[in-house]
Amino acid sequence: MPFASEFKKGMRIEMDGEPYVVVNVTTQTPSARGAATLVKARLRNLKTKQLLSKSFKTSERFNDPDFEIRKAQYLYEEGDDMYVFMDEETYEQHTVPKESIEYELGFIMAGDTVRAVIFEGEIIGLEVPNTVELTVVETEPAVKGDTVNAVTKAATLETGLEVQVPMFVNEGDRLVIDTRECRYIKRA
Numbered sequence: 001m002p003f004a005s006e007f008k009k010g011m012r013i014e015m016d017g018e019p020y021v022v023v024n025v026t027t028q029t030p031s032a033r034g035a036a037t038l039v040k041a042r043l044r045n046l047k048t049k050q051l052l053s054k055s056f057k058t059s060e061r062f063n064d065p066d067f068e069i070r071k072a073q074y075l076y077e078e079g080d081d082m083y084v085f086m087d088e089e090t091y092e093q094h095t096v097p098k099e100s101i102e103y104e105l106g107f108i109m110a111g112d113t114v115r116a117v118i119f120e121g122e123i124i125g126l127e128v129p130n131t132v133e134l135t136v137v138e139t140e141p142a143v144k145g146d147t148v149n150a151v152t153k154a155a156t157l158e159t160g161l162e163v164q165v166p167m168f169v170n171e172g173d174r175l176v177i178d179t180r181e182c183r184y185i186k187r188a
Contacts, residue, residue: 001064002062003058003059003061003062004041004058004059004061005059007039008025009022009023009024009025012046013064013065014062014063014065018047019045019046019065019067019119019124020043020044020045020052021046022041022042022043023044026040028055038055038058040053040054046125047124049100065119066119066120067119068117069116069117070115070118071087071089071114071115071116072085072087072094072113072114072115072126073085073086073111073112073113074110074114077110078095082095082096082097082098083096083101083105085116088113094116094122094123104128105159106157106159106161107128107159107161107179108132115127115128129179130178130179130180131176131177131178132176133174133176134161134175134177135158135173135174136155136170136174137156137157138171139153139154139155139165139170139171140154142168142170151167152164152165152166153166155169155175157177161177161182163177163182164184165184169184169187173187174187174188175187175188
């Protein structure tokens with residue numbers, strides 16, 4: 001059971017029966033004598049994806065959420081807004097709504113294995129690796145003479161994700177993409 005003073009970016013807590021992840025945290029020490037130090041945190045609800053800004057006393061305690069992190073394989077898309085994943089330990093299939101994993105879908109393809117965040121028996125989020133390799137399916141050809149500055153162009157990847165890439169990248173190239181910032185790193 002962590003205290004508010006122990007908050008760190010990426011830490012998961014349970015507050016009011018809901019799972020949250022700490023997005024940002026700052027400590028504020030008032031100049032008045034006897035005033036308590038406050039921890040200001042931005043929290044994201046892992047179920048609804050809503051952001052919440054809240055202040056806590058450093059002595060406030062929180063429960064560790066009852067999470068399970070398990071390997072799951074992305075099987076297929078069901079309809080327009082549901083995705084099916086299979087738990088690799090129990091072979092149980094979970095249907096996940098698009099809005100709870102929309103960002104992560106840009107980095108995974110059918111058959112890929114990810115880490116599924118399971119809360120109360122249902123998948124509420126995915127953890128993808130920090131970098132992934134994806135193939136460029138569509139991009140404009142490089143124009144001769146555009147190499148003077150660090151010019152970039154848009155490229156659509158095999159998952160449908162669009163990123164800015166250097167001019168020398170062509171269709172069919174495999175790229176290493178940073179999943180935390182959604183940006184090009186290098187050619188694979």
